[in-house]
Amino acid sequence: MAVSGTQKTESVSRSHREGIESLNKTIWSVAGGKGGTGKTIISANIGVGMAVLGYKVILIDADLGVPNLHNYLGIKRPQMTIDDFLVKKVASLSDVIIPTPIDNLKFISGGTNLVGIANLQYAKKQKLLRHINRLNADIIVVDLGAGISHNTIDFFNLSSRGIVITNPEPNANQDAYFFLKNAAYRRLKNFTKANKEFKNTFEAYIDSNGNGTFDFQKFYEFLPDYSPVVHRDFNDYMNDFKPRLIMNKIRKFGQKKEAQWFLNLVQKFMNIDMDYIGGLKFDNKIMDSSEKSFPYICRFPGSPNSKNMFEILDTLNSVDMKHHEVRSFKEFRSRLKDYRKNWK
Ligand SMILES: Nc1ncnc2c1ncn2[C@@H]1O[C@H](COP(=O)(O)OP(=O)(O)OP(=O)(O)O)[C@@H](O)[C@H]1O
Ligand SMILES: [Mg+2]
Numbered sequence: 001m002a003v004s005g006t007q008k009t010e011s012v013s014r015s016h017r018e019g020i021e022s023l024n025k026t027i028w029s030v031a032g033g034k035g036g037t038g039k040t041i042i043s044a045n046i047g048v049g050m051a052v053l054g055y056k057v058i059l060i061d062a063d064l065g066v067p068n069l070h071n072y073l074g075i076k077r078p079q080m081t082i083d084d085f086l087v088k089k090v091a092s093l094s095d096v097i098i099p100t101p102i103d104n105l106k107f108i109s110g111g112t113n114l115v116g117i118a119n120l121q122y123a124k125k126q127k128l129l130r131h132i133n134r135l136n137a138d139i140i141v142v143d144l145g146a147g148i149s150h151n152t153i154d155f156f157n158l159s160s161r162g163i164v165i166t167n168p169e170p171n172a173n174q175d176a177y178f179f180l181k182n183a184a185y186r187r188l189k190n191f192t193k194a195n196k197e198f199k200n201t202f203e204a205y206i207d208s209n210g211n212g213t214f215d216f217q218k219f220y221e222f223l224p225d226y227s228p229v230v231h232r233d234f235n236d237y238m239n240d241f242k243p244r245l246i247m248n249k250i251r252k253f254g255q256k257k258e259a260q261w262f263l264n265l266v267q268k269f270m271n272i273d274m275d276y277i278g279g280l281k282f283d284n285k286i287m288d289s290s291e292k293s294f295p296y297i298c299r300f301p302g303s304p305n306s307k308n309m310f311e312i313l314d315t316l317n318s319v320d321m322k323h324h325e326v327r328s329f330k331e332f333r334s335r336l337k338d339y340r341k342n343w344k
Contacts, residue, residue, distance in 0.1 A: 026320045027132070027140045027159040029062075031183075033175030035146035037165045038248035041286060041296065043143035044072035046163075048295045049313045051105035052335050054325045055138040058097065060108040062155050063145035064120065067110025073100050074293040074343050075107065083111025085131070086124055093131035101342035106137070120151050129158060138321070146175075148182045156183050157190075160240045161320065163277070165248050166262065168255035173262055176245075184241065184270055185214060191237050198230045216270040241272060246312065247279040255279075275319075278312040280305050294343045301336035 030043045047059035061069035080096040097106045156162045166176040192199040223231045247259045259276045266272045289296040297306045310329045
C-alpha cells in the first residue's frame with residue numbers, strides 16, 4: 001500500500017483513539033489451493049499478531065459453508081455469522097462483527113446454515129466484497145477455503161498482495177501454482193471488462209488458440225506484436241499483482257529452498273513477481289494449540305515458530321504498514337505473554 005510511514009502511523013493511532021474509520025486499509029487474503037496447508041491457522045495467528053502489535057484488525061472466515069477459524073480463536077459458537085448478512089437479517093456486514101479475547105481484534109464468522117453458500121450467486125458475492133472493502137479496520141485478514149472456485153479466487157483478488165500458503169510437497173506446490181494461475185487469469189478477464197481494445201485482442205487470441213487452454217508464456221509472446229499499447233496497459237495492470245508466499249510445515253533443513261524454486265517457476269511461466277515472506281516449521285505444538293482452541297503464538301510465545309511468525313509479521317508490517325511500534329521479537333514475546341491469560 002503506497003502510504004508514507006507518517007500517514008499510516010497517524011491513521012493507526014487516530015483510529016484506536018477515536019474509533020473513526022481508518023483512512024488506509026490493508027487487506028490480506030490467505031489462500032493456497034490445496035486443503036490443510038495451514039491457511040486458517042496462519043490467518044488466525046497473523047490476525048492475533050497484528051492486533052498484539054497494536055493494529056485494529058478484523059479476521060474474516062470466508063471458507064463459506066465449512067468455516068472453522070473461530071475454533072482457532074477460542075470462540076465456541078459465533079452468535080452472528082455472514083449468513084445473517086446474506087439473508088438480510090442485518091443491513092451491513094459490520095453488524096455481524098463479534099469480539100475476540102483481544103480488544104482490537106474483531107471477527108466475522110462464516111456461516112453454515114445457507115445451503116449453496118459455497119457457490120454464492122454473483123450479486124451476493126459482489127455485495128459481500130463491497131462490504132468487506134467498507135469495513136472499518138487497519139488490517140482485514142480473509143481466510144479462504146481450498147480449491148479454485150470463482151468465489152475463492154474473487155475473494156483472493158480483493159487484494160493484489162494476498163498470501164499463498166504452501167507446504168514442501170509436490171501436491172501442495174502444484175495446487176498453489178494452479179491457484180495462482182487461476183487468480184492471474186481472473187485478473188486478466190477483469191481487465192478485459194475495463195479495456196475494450198484489450199477485450200478484442202484477448203478474444204482474438206483465444207479464438208486463434210482454438211483448444212480452450214491458456215498459456216501465459218505464449219500470451220505474453222503474442223501480445224507485444226499484436227498491440228504494443230495494449231501490452232503496456234496490461235503490464236501496468238498485472239505489475240500490481242504481487243502475491244506473497246509462506247512455506248508451512250517445514251520438516252527438514254533445506255526445504256525452504258523449495259520456496260525459491262516455486263517463485264522462479266511462477267516468474268518464468270506466468271511473469272508473476274512473488275515475495276517469499278517466511279516459513280514455519282512442522283510443530284506438534286501447533287496441533288496442541290488447535291486442540292485447545294488457543295492461538296498458537298499466545299500459547300507458545302517463545303517457541304521458534306512464534307519467532308518465525310514475528311518475522312513474517314515484521315515483513316508485512318514494514319512493506320504494507322510502515323509502522324514500527326514493536327521492533328524486537330523480545331518485546332513481541334513479552335506482549336504475547338500478557339495476552340495469554342485472555343484464553344485461560
Ligand atoms: N506448521 C504446522 N505444524 C504442525 N501442524 C500444523 C502446522 N500448520 C498447520 N497444522 C495443522 O494442520 C491442520 C490443518 O491446518 P489448517 O486448518 O490451518 O489448514 P487449512 O489450510 O486452513 O485447511 P482447509 O483447506 O481445510 O481450510 C490442523 O490440524 C493444524 O493444526
Ligand atoms: Mg481452513
